Amino acid sequence: MKLTNRKITDIHLLEDTYSISIAIKKTYLERWDNYYFALNQRYIGVELPLDYSKKKREGEYFLFQVDFPYHSFASYFNEGEALDLYIVREQGDERTRSRIKSNDDHLEFLQLRVDNGQIFHPFTTRKGNVSFSRKDPFLFGRLENVDLTKDGMLHLNGLYHYPDLEKVINLQLVITSNLHDDVMVFDIVQEDIPKTYKNYDWYKAMKHQAFSAKFDLKTYLTLGKTQYFKFYLQMEVNQDNRTEMVQSSRLKVNTLKQEYPVTLKRKFAGKKFKIYCKPTRKSKYLSLSVAPFKPIPSMLRRLKRKWVEIRRSDELLKLYKVAFYLLGKVLPVQKNLVVFESFHGKQYSDNPRAIYEYMKEHRKKYQLVWSADRRHIAIFQEKNVTYVRRFSIRWLWYMTRARYWVTNARLPLWIPKPKHTKYLQSWHGTPLKRLAADMEEVHMPGTNTKKYKKNFIKEASKWDYLISPNAYSTEIFRRAFQFDKEMIESGYPRNDYLTKSNHPRAIENLKEKLKLPKDKKVILYAPTWRDNQFYQKGKYKFNLELDLDRLYEAFGDTHVMVLRMHYLVAENLDISAYKGFVYDFSNYEDIRDLYLIADVLITDYSSVFFDYANLKRPMIFFVYDIDDYRDHLRGFYFDFERKAPGPLVQTTEEIIEEIQKIEENGFMPSEVEEAFYQRFCYLEDGNASERVVKKVFNK
Numbered sequence: 001m002k003l004t005n006r007k008i009t010d011i012h013l014l015e016d017t018y019s020i021s022i023a024i025k026k027t028y029l030e031r032w033d034n035y036y037f038a039l040n041q042r043y044i045g046v047e048l049p050l051d052y053s054k055k056k057r058e059g060e061y062f063l064f065q066v067d068f069p070y071h072s073f074a075s076y077f078n079e080g081e082a083l084d085l086y087i088v089r090e091q092g093d094e095r096t097r098s099r100i101k102s103n104d105d106h107l108e109f110l111q112l113r114v115d116n117g118q119i120f121h122p123f124t125t126r127k128g129n130v131s132f133s134r135k136d137p138f139l140f141g142r143l144e145n146v147d148l149t150k151d152g153m154l155h156l157n158g159l160y161h162y163p164d165l166e167k168v169i170n171l172q173l174v175i176t177s178n179l180h181d182d183v184m185v186f187d188i189v190q191e192d193i194p195k196t197y198k199n200y201d202w203y204k205a206m207k208h209q210a211f212s213a214k215f216d217l218k219t220y221l222t223l224g225k226t227q228y229f230k231f232y233l234q235m236e237v238n239q240d241n242r243t244e245m246v247q248s249s250r251l252k253v254n255t256l257k258q259e260y261p262v263t264l265k266r267k268f269a270g271k272k273f274k275i276y277c278k279p280t281r282k283s284k285y286l287s288l289s290v291a292p293f294k295p296i297p298s299m300l301r302r303l304k305r306k307w308v309e310i311r312r313s314d315e316l317l318k319l320y321k322v323a324f325y326l327l328g329k330v331l332p333v334q335k336n337l338v339v340f341e342s343f344h345g346k347q348y349s350d351n352p353r354a355i356y357e358y359m360k361e362h363r364k365k366y367q368l369v370w371s372a373d374r375r376h377i378a379i380f381q382e383k384n385v386t387y388v389r390r391f392s393i394r395w396l397w398y399m400t401r402a403r404y405w406v407t408n409a410r411l412p413l414w415i416p417k418p419k420h421t422k423y424l425q426s427w428h429g430t431p432l433k434r435l436a437a438d439m440e441e442v443h444m445p446g447t448n449t450k451k452y453k454k455n456f457i458k459e460a461s462k463w464d465y466l467i468s469p470n471a472y473s474t475e476i477f478r479r480a481f482q483f484d485k486e487m488i489e490s491g492y493p494r495n496d497y498l499t500k501s502n503h504p505r506a507i508e509n510l511k512e513k514l515k516l517p518k519d520k521k522v523i524l525y526a527p528t529w530r531d532n533q534f535y536q537k538g539k540y541k542f543n544l545e546l547d548l549d550r551l552y553e554a555f556g557d558t559h560v561m562v563l564r565m566h567y568l569v570a571e572n573l574d575i576s577a578y579k580g581f582v583y584d585f586s587n588y589e590d591i592r593d594l595y596l597i598a599d600v601l602i603t604d605y606s607s608v609f610f611d612y613a614n615l616k617r618p619m620i621f622f623v624y625d626i627d628d629y630r631d632h633l634r635g636f637y638f639d640f641e642r643k644a645p646g647p648l649v650q651t652t653e654e655i656i657e658e659i660q661k662i663e664e665n666g667f668m669p670s671e672v673e674e675a676f677y678q679r680f681c682y683l684e685d686g687n688a689s690e691r692v693v694k695k696v697f698n699k
Contacts, residue, residue, distance in 0.1 A: 003061045006087060007101040008130060011122065013110045018068040018122065020130075022100055023061045024087065032089040037066045037100075039073070039132070042082040048073055068132075070112055070120055079118065083132040084125075094450050099129040104256060104284070108140045109161050119163055126282040137163040139248040141211075141233040143286055144257055146277050148264040154215040154277075154288070158251070160233055161209060169236040173213045174247065177220075178228045185234070188213040217275055217290055226291035250285045265293055320396070321414050327400040328418030334401045337367045341407040343428070345373035345390040348383050349590035350408045351426035351467060354493035356385075358689035363697060369398055371407075379589055404696070410459045417462045424696055425463040426493070429607025430473050430680055432636055433528075435480040436460070457482050465696055467492065469610070469688075470680050476637060490691040491683030497592050498614050499686035510597050516560055516583065523555070523659070524598035526564040526591065527622070528606035545624050547652035552581050554656045558663075564594055600659060605636075609645065613677055614684050618667045619646035620658050626650070645669075645676040 003009065005025040012019055022037070029035055039048040052066040070077075077083065085100040102124040111121040120134045143158040162168060175184040191210040211233075220227055233248040253260070261278035274293040279286060310316060338359070340352040348370065356368055370387040372380045380387040388395045399405070402421055408428040417423055436456040439449070460481040468474040469492045477483055511518050525546065551561060561578075565586040585594060591608065595601075601612045601619045609619055621644050641648060647658050669677070 003058060004101065005061070006098060008103050009063065011103075011107065011110065011130075013112060016070045016112060018070070018110070018132075020066045020068065020085075021055070022064045022066055022087075023058075024064060026057075026060050026062060029062070029089070032091050034090040036088055037064070038086050038088055038097075039068070039083045040086055040097075041076065042084055042131075046076060047088075048076060048083075070114065074114070077120065077132075077134045079134055079136075081134060085130045085132070099127075101128055102130045104128070104254075106142065106159075106254075108142070109159070111161065111163060113163060124284075139233055139235060139246050141248045141251050143231075143251050143253045146253060146258065146260075146262055146286065148262055148275055148277065150264070150266070152216065152218040152264070152266055152275070154217055154275075156213045156215070156231070158211055159209055160211060160248070162235065162237075162246070164237070167238045169238060169243065171211060171233060171235045173215070174232040174234050175215065176230045176232075179225060186213055186215065188233075220290050226289055229288045229290075231286050231288075250283075252284045253279045253286050255279055255284055320391070324396060324400060325416050327396065328416060328421075331397075331401050333403055333418075333420035334367070335403045336365055337369065337398065337402040338404040338406060339369050339371055339388075339398055339402045341371040341390075341405075341409075341411075343409055345371045346376045347589060348379050348385065349494075349592075350428055351493045352406050352408055353590065354496055354689045355406055355424075355426070355692060358493070358496075358693055359697070362690075363693065366697070369402075371395060371399075383589075410456070411462075413455050413459055422464045422696065423462055424465045424467070424692075425460075426467045426692075427477070430469050430492075430610035431476050431480070432605055432607060432610075432638075432640060434637065435476065437482055438476070438480040438637075467692060469495075470683055472679060486695075488692055488695050489683070490695070491685065491688035492611070493689035493692055494592060495611055495614055495684045496686045496689050498595060498611070499684060501596060502615060507596055510593050514583075514585070514588075514593070514597070516562075516597065521559045521599040522597050523551075523559050523561045523600050523602060524564065524594055525561060525602045525622075526594070526606055526608045527604045545652075546622070546655075548578055548582060550652050550656065552578060555659065556581050559599075559659075562594055562598065564588070564591055600662060602655060605640075610680050613645055613673075614681050616669060616677065618662050619644075620655055621646055621648045622650075622655060623648050624650045643672060643676065645673040 003023040005023065005028055008020055008022050010021040037050045037052050039050065040046070041048075050066050050068055052064050055063045055065045057063070086097045087100060088095065088097040104124050107122040107124055107130070109121075111119045114120045114134065117137065118134055119137055120132065122130060122132050125131050139160065139162045141158055141160040143156055145155075145157040147155040149155065156173070160171065171188055171190060173186045173188045175186070177184075188211045191212060231251040233251065235246050237244050237246050261276055263277070264275040266273055266275065272293040274291055276289045276291070277286070340356050342348060342350045342352045356370075359366055359368060368386065370380055370385050371390050372387040374389050374392075377387065377389065388398050399415075400418055404422050404424060405411075405417075406424045406426065408426045437453050439453070460483055463481075463483060463485060465486050465488055466477060466481070466483050468477055468487050468489045471489065474487055474489050477487065508518060511522075516522065548561075555561075560580075561582045563582065563584045563586060565584075588594065592611075595608075595612050595615060598612070598617070600617065601609065602622050603609050603612075603619065604621060604623050609621075612619060626641070626648070647654075649655055649658060
């Protein structure tokens, strides 16, 4: 058996205890003083250490036995709560934790019947890790073998499980298609479980758990369009003398047992078709397509896939890094070339945009080029600005020859700055939360506290200029970034727009552009991200804690709500039920327009409130998790709870009360709010871009 670091080799259920074998590489543990295995409640954050023992060593791996007795921890497991399995490593103040990977071998069958008729079971996440969940009984199915015969017949063999099998009346296969709304239902044959599975714990005391089914695809070869099929199981169940239909989630495939894709090319009615079977990339659902076969487009798709593989290969990345370094040394500087980038090439926004727009009008001798992420090129095309695709060959040429780089976030650490390049870092906010070297503990994926600080400071050492919006920020930036070069204390260039465009005509035009009702007020909700709530490196999750039903009931006739998630948040919010009241502008090009149309801002710990304060409009701080955020995640630079320029609330009801007060009494800045404005906004006079450009580009 091939071992993989942090991957389970076996898992079985003994009465109420999950016994898990895990392979850990010896070198993975060497420099750590302490390590242990634990479950973590995904949404609450409670850590539950587990008993473990080191069983034996195989080559460069240790095999650990981890025991998880359900009833010893039952009080922590709520319905729907996800419990993720980790290994935690510690050394002094440094602490890191990493997920345990699944072997993807029938985990959902290891179901334990618990209180209130619910079940508890392990499962494989979309990222291939091991988690546990407690929920109501459900029908689970998995395909063990998928076969296509030359006559166009699809043969399916699989396993299924339902906790109350004695109540099952019959079992059927359900197939849906993208080309029509009809659901196809087929009877399936129930079979004895194959002998190869009789050593599994989930096999015991379970009869008729295997099934087979056939699906004739010839019927679907005449439509002339690509057709995609999805597969489910459904069963009739006798519940208290009445019949109910129970349907499984989409059928997964066992990738350990069979290689994919499974394909068949077949001629029918004079035309050639291709049938293509494979598991989906993340969730391993069975995906089947039937399409007219066109040789040239098919060849081009294969070539494109091959090129993507090459482009993402480690070898090409190493070559690219070497090329960047060498070209930066040998190519002559282009003294008038300026490369701009905002939020890793994802936006045309923020301080780089303000500097660009000022230079375009007042420094026409410069060649101004934007670095654009390949997934967001449409933004730059729409704005008709000169751009180059990030990490392309042309980008390499521009970056290594440019006299100036202007960006508002860190560039990848591997990028070496040529000696002839001046690097202007504008940053992207006045700091409330602790930054870089000032952070006591880092909870972000793909790093640890020591590594994060080291990498941040190494990148900051490349900056030649750093923009600061006020004296408060200057002091923090110097220390947190360990920055000892030229600080430009100018105010933020991005706020020039707020000063110059804050008038009724501009606001009316923006509402028209955004297709918002002109006769309603705007509530802007712009929260930040949470370091410890993530899907993967660079993609953070966000739970919308607002009660949109209550807000709609209170303000649906007079207001609209605009949502603006942080650029790192990967969530796709479903607001379809609130059409005409809630608008999601998370992907809108620049938040500055949303500031101008907003009559009130709701935020939390995001630096947006420092910018919005320039408009002298009301703000509400929705800080439902302030104790955890302040004490465990980041910590604050000043007494936020006493000096925030607006009320701090923790429920939707309190938000409604505060907005109603504003509607009834109007808005008058308090002494705290005036003091805040004088401390943080005193430089924002509409001329920050000019001050920055004169400082950097007049040299």
